[in-house]
Amino acid sequence: MENSENQSIKVGSLEEEAKKRKERLANLKKSLENKNESKNNDDSVEKSLPKPRFKSYIPEDEGLKAELIPTPQPGDIVAEVEDQLKAGETVFTVQELDLNTLAPRKPDWDLKRDIEKRMAKLERRTQRAIAELIRDRLKGEQNIDLATAVNEGARANAQIDNDEE
Incomplete structure (x- = not known):
């Protein structure tokens, strides 16, 4: 009898520990998801489209011609x-x-x-x-x-x- 009671106590404590571990893992997962979502929101706000660099291409649009990089002159x-x-x-x-x-x-x-x-x-x-x-x-x-x-x-x-x- 005592043996079965000890086993049931051990099994009960193991089940409780497993439940606690699952709860901690779920909390960690939620906190990581919250951090990732806040980073994604910040990144989308901070990131803007890169400015085009025209080194070997001459754009036809007048607005883009202002971004044109002048060709370097060879030295002496x-x-x-x-x-x-x-x-x-x-x-x-x-x-x-x-x-x-x-x-x-x-x-x-x-x-x-x-x-x-x-x-x-x-x-x-x-x-x-x-x-x-x-x-x-x-x-x-x-x-x-x-x-x-x-x-x-x-x-x-x-x-x-x-x-x-």
């Missing part, structure tokens, strides 16, 4: 063609081409370019420091004259170069 083509021909006649000479732009660059060329100014400053500082060290050495060795000190420095550099080879 000769001058334009002459300008293009003159532009095409430019001669490229080999002397104008820079071989540095054609040769492939090393992968770090941009980094070297970026630090070039900083390196120039450091190079100047390095040269000043070397000159100062030489002066200090010469002051420390008052007995040795300048010419012999320069000669000894040259010999030391030559020995270093020979040792590296």
Whole structure:
């Protein structure tokens, strides 16, 4: 008994849900129809007939001749063609081409370019420091004259170069 009562309750609730769903669908359908009708009315009022454009047809009616589009006049083509021909006649000479732009660059060329100014400053500082060290050495060795000190420095550099080879 309970089983049949549960089934009848379930069936009753399913039927009620189906009726509610049908009512909602009917309401949606009516609202869509109302919207479409109002749009159609608005469209018919807003739409007017398009104006005719007469590009290749000459109308016989005087009222329509006012709508006639004038035929465009061709431009001065000769001058334009002459300008293009003159532009095409430019001669490229080999002397104008820079071989540095054609040769492939090393992968770090941009980094070297970026630090070039900083390196120039450091190079100047390095040269000043070397000159100062030489002066200090010469002051420390008052007995040795300048010419012999320069000669000894040259010999030391030559020995270093020979040792590296």
